[in-house]
Amino acid sequence: MRTASELLNSAHQPFGSFEEYLDCYADGVGDVVNQYIQRGSHPDMDRYLYDPLLAYSKNGGKRHRPLIAFASCFAVGGNVDLATSAAAAIEHFHTAALIHDDIADKAELRRGEPCLHLTEGEGLAINMGDLALALAVGPVIDDPLLQDAQKIRVISELITMTRRTVEGQAMDIGWARDGRYDITPDDYLVMATHKTAHYSGAVPLAIGAIVGNGTEEQVQALREYGLRTGLAFQIQDDLLNLVGAEEATKKDFRSDITEGKRTLMVVHALQHLSGVQRARLVEILSSKERQPEVLAEAVELMRGAGSIDYARDYAEGLTDSTKGRLMEVVAPSSARDLLIGMADWFVKRLK
Numbered sequence: 001m002r003t004a005s006e007l008l009n010s011a012h013q014p015f016g017s018f019e020e021y022l023d024c025y026a027d028g029v030g031d032v033v034n035q036y037i038q039r040g041s042h043p044d045m046d047r048y049l050y051d052p053l054l055a056y057s058k059n060g061g062k063r064h065r066p067l068i069a070f071a072s073c074f075a076v077g078g079n080v081d082l083a084t085s086a087a088a089a090i091e092h093f094h095t096a097a098l099i100h101d102d103i104a105d106k107a108e109l110r111r112g113e114p115c116l117h118l119t120e121g122e123g124l125a126i127n128m129g130d131l132a133l134a135l136a137v138g139p140v141i142d143d144p145l146l147q148d149a150q151k152i153r154v155i156s157e158l159i160t161m162t163r164r165t166v167e168g169q170a171m172d173i174g175w176a177r178d179g180r181y182d183i184t185p186d187d188y189l190v191m192a193t194h195k196t197a198h199y200s201g202a203v204p205l206a207i208g209a210i211v212g213n214g215t216e217e218q219v220q221a222l223r224e225y226g227l228r229t230g231l232a233f234q235i236q237d238d239l240l241n242l243v244g245a246e247e248a249t250k251k252d253f254r255s256d257i258t259e260g261k262r263t264l265m266v267v268h269a270l271q272h273l274s275g276v277q278r279a280r281l282v283e284i285l286s287s288k289e290r291q292p293e294v295l296a297e298a299v300e301l302m303r304g305a306g307s308i309d310y311a312r313d314y315a316e317g318l319t320d321s322t323k324g325r326l327m328e329v330v331a332p333s334s335a336r337d338l339l340i341g342m343a344d345w346f347v348k349r350l351k
Contacts, residue, residue, distance in 0.1 A: 002032050004070050004080040004087070018341035019349075021071075022062045029063040033088045036139045052120050053128040057095050059111050065090045065200060068342060069208040072222055074335035078212020085143035086154050086207045089136045093158070093199060096132035097165060099125055104173055105259050109252050136162065146211065154207055161203040168195025176260045181270055181282055183262045192234045192264070193227065201230025205339070221329040225339070228322040232315040233346040238263040239311055240349075242299050254295040260285040264314065268307040277301055312347075319343035 007028040016024075037054045040046045066087030073083040101107075102115040103122055109115065117125035140146065140154050171191040175183055205226035209219040241256045242265065256263055269281060284298045302308055323340055330336050 001035055004032065004084045007032055008070060008080060018338050018345045021338055022064055022067060022345075025067060026060070026063040029066050029087075029091075030058060030060045032084060033060070033063070033066060033091045034058060036085075036088050036092065036135055048120075048124055049128060049131060052116065052124070053095075053131060056099070056116050056128070057092075057132075059113055060091070060095075061111055063091065064342075065094055065204045068201070068226075068339065069204040071335045071338045071342075072205040072208025072214075073212035074208075075222075075330050075333060075339060076209045076212040076214030076218050077331075078208070078214065080212075082145055082150070082211040083208050085139035085146070086158070086211060087204065089139050089158060090161075090199060090204050090207070092132045092135035092139075093162065093165075096129045096136065097169075097199070099129035099132065101169070103129075104169075105255070107252055107255060107259075133162075150211055153210055157203055157207055157210070161199050164194045164198045165196075168192065171195070172261070175262045179286060180262070181285075183267045184271070185264060185267050188262060188264050188267050189231065191262075193231050196234035196237075197227045197230030199230075200233050201226030201228075215329075217329050221325050222339075225322050225326045225343075228318045229343045229346050232318040232343070235264055235311050235315040235318075236347050236349065238265065239308065239315075242302070243308060254292075254299070257285060257295050257298045258288055258290055260288075264311045265302045265307040268310050269302040269305040272305040272307070273301065277304070315347045319347050 007025060034054060034057050037050060037057065040050050069083050069087040069090065070080050073080045098110060099116050102110055103117045103125060107115050108118065115125075116128060120128070136158055137155060140151055140158070143151065146154070168191050171187075172195055174180075175191075202223045203226070205222040206219050209222045214222070238256060238261070241263075242254055252258070266281075266285065270278060273281060281298060281301045284294055289295060289298075299308075320343075323343060326336070326339065330339075
């Protein structure tokens with residue numbers, strides 16, 4: 001089985017920018033992650049489960065979660081091979097979350113391809129998501145490189161990560177179901193921190209430091225860094241859905257409006273618009289609207305309320321304010337430089 005050190009053959013050499021790091025290793029990390037998707041004992045298991053899940057996982061994007069786990073492990077002076085199974089587990093959890101999220105949202109595209117529930121049907125897609133969830137624990141349990149105490153701690157992190165993500169998803173879906181327009185920016189920040197920041201930032205960094213035998217101070221500093229940058233990542237993701245020029249070719253452009261998502265821009269706009277303008281935004285968010293000109297109208301309402309700039313400034317403020325503590329407790333290295341660069345990439349991608 002291929003390990004992280006075999007992939008990162010330039011270990012302890014300068015990695016370049018964070019974006020270069022992702023571009024260089026994303027495909028190789030995909031191979032490492034996907035080796036945990038095994039074959040079935042009957043051909044139909046492959047046809048209806050393993051093969052489509054593997055094909056879906058191969059279209060895996062930037063793979064930033066496993067790669068920041070590796071960088072965190074390097075940053076505390078650890079053996080990156082010990083982070084391989086946990087990094088793969090987090091990425092499989094991400095796959096499960098996307099599959100189930102697309103079903104809940106009735107989404108059509110994921111990374112430029114039809115969603116799995118459209119190509120394979122909802123029942124099989126749910127089942128594939130369930131298998132991906134199993135892969136969010138199994139690789140760690142079976143990892144011969146980890147001590148039992150390390151396995152227990154990593155699995156505890158993964159279980160807590162799963163619970164928090166599901167809590168955030170429940171808030172996100174529930175607000176849309178119940179037609180809630182009383183959501184505040186503080187409510188949004190709780191939801192997004194739970195739904196995204198833990199599994200997209202905090203837990204990969206904390207686990208990398210844990211298996212790398214970092215100090216408790218380092219583990220907690222990296223966790224906090226991941227929480228804040230992970231929240232910035234979600235805010236930027238929401239912004240890209242509305243105003244990202246290249247995003248239109250990669251996923252359902254402005255689908256967050258169609259789905260009535262309570263993003264930071266939406267909740268800010270609802271607090272600052274009044275009268276006819278607020279009523280119009282609520283009308284659009286409630287109507288499952290798909291017409292491009294109407295979606296553009298909603299964006300302009302948010303822009304006019306200052307909500308686009310507010311969200312962008314908030315995300316940039318999160319990343320700018322959190323770098324200092326990381327630099328205090330983690331020694332200078334190319335891996336630490338990567339993690340500092342990660343914060344900027346999270347809020348400037350496709351800006």
